[in-house]
Amino acid sequence: MINPKRASSKKDCSIEEHSQIKNDRLSDEEAVIRELIKKYDIPSPRYTSYPTADRFIDSESSDDYLHYLRQRRTVIGPLSIYVHIPFCDNICYYCACNKIVTRDKTVSTRYLDSMEKEIALKSPFFSGSRVVKQLHLGGGTPTFLNRAELLRLMHSIAVNFHLVDDEDREYAIEVDPRTVSVETISLLAGLGFNRISMGIQDFDEAVQVAINRKQSYESIVDLVQAVREFGFKSLNFDLIYGLPLQSVESMTETMDKVIALSPDRISVYNYAHLPDRFTSQ
Numbered sequence: 667m668i669n670p671k672r673a674s675s676k677k678d679c680s681i682e683e684h685s686q687i688k689n690d691r692l693s694d695e696e697a698v699i700r701e702l703i704k705k706y707d708i709p710s711p712r713y714t715s716y717p718t719a720d721r722f723i724d725s726e727s728s729d730d731y732l733h734y735l736r737q738r739r740t741v742i743g744p745l746s747i748y749v750h751i752p753f754c755d756n757i758c759y760y761c762a763c764n765k766i767v768t769r770d771k772t773v774s775t776r777y778l779d780s781m782e783k784e785i786a787l788k789s790p791f792f793s794g795s796r797v798v799k800q801l802h803l804g805g806g807t808p809t810f811l812n813r814a815e816l817l818r819l820m821h822s823i824a825v826n827f828h829l830v831d832d833e834d835r836e837y838a839i840e841v842d843p844r845t846v847s848v849e850t851i852s853l854l855a856g857l858g859f860n861r862i863s864m865g866i867q868d869f870d871e872a873v874q875v876a877i878n879r880k881q882s883y884e885s886i887v888d889l890v891q892a893v894r895e896f897g898f899k900s901l902n903f904d905l906i907y908g909l910p911l912q913s914v915e916s917m918t919e920t921m922d923k924v925i926a927l928s929p930d931r932i933s934v935y936n937y938a939h940l941p942d943r944f945t946s947q
């Protein structure tokens with residue numbers, strides 16, 4: 667005969683054991699997370715450029731550069747190309763990117779003239795059988811370029827390099843949601859891009875005002891829907907923590923909205939406050 671008291675105490679014991687195991691597991695995970703945070707909580711160059719900014723030196727001459735380019739001729743294997751479009755319509759106060767804020771739309775024509783020359787000069791060192799597996803347009807704001815300019819740039823790259831349209835390619839572009847429409851997303855898909863990165867930073871309106879970057883949640887919803895409809899393989903959101911007026915509550919709300927839109931990845935940056943170097947801060 668089962669002693670109800672014993673049976674009950676056995677059941678209690680197993681719940682206790684279960685919750686103890688769960689707590690142990692949690693504290694193990696927490697310990698690992700704490701260890702990782704401790705390990706990586708150090709100042710380091712941002713990995714957003716390659717080579718990272720601290721690898722650039724002034725002492726290289728054009729002959730050195732040519733020497734390195736010639737060395738690349740013997741290299742086989744796929745290519746990754748990065749194209750920087752430095753222009754932006756407006757300044758975001760937190761920004762530490764390499765950019766030129768201007769309303770003068772003629773600058774991009776001159777920039778593309780120079781870029782076409784550079785592409786034609788450099789491509790002989792890389793082209794041939796090397797396919798472009800990765801292409802990344804970053805900025806600044808790549809979508810500062812209008813439709814005709816984006817077509818012109820992609821034409822120049824396609825003529826000088828071996829672009830592909832297979833599923834494995836990673837052709838990415840950073841977009842400022844304030845400068846693009848559903849039509850732009852359609853154009854980008856047509857040009858071969860299959861990855862999009864959106865500068866979101868924070869959905870909180872007060873924070874957006876404080877950083878001079880107002881963009882409504884509704885406009886992002888429309889763009890995300892277009893990104894899905896046009897079959898992009900990857901959608902990334904850039905977010906920043908440490909901005910003025912952010913709080914745990916506001917960040918939680920922002921993260922809830924991010925999760926609701928289900929991007930394929932998020933990149934979370936800490937705000938680097940360097941007002942001596944970046945006057946807008």
Ligand code: SF4
Pocket residue numbers: 753754756757758761762763765805806807842865
């Ligand atoms: S955050 Fe982006 S859009 Fe804003 S100023 Fe910097 S580069 Fe331009």
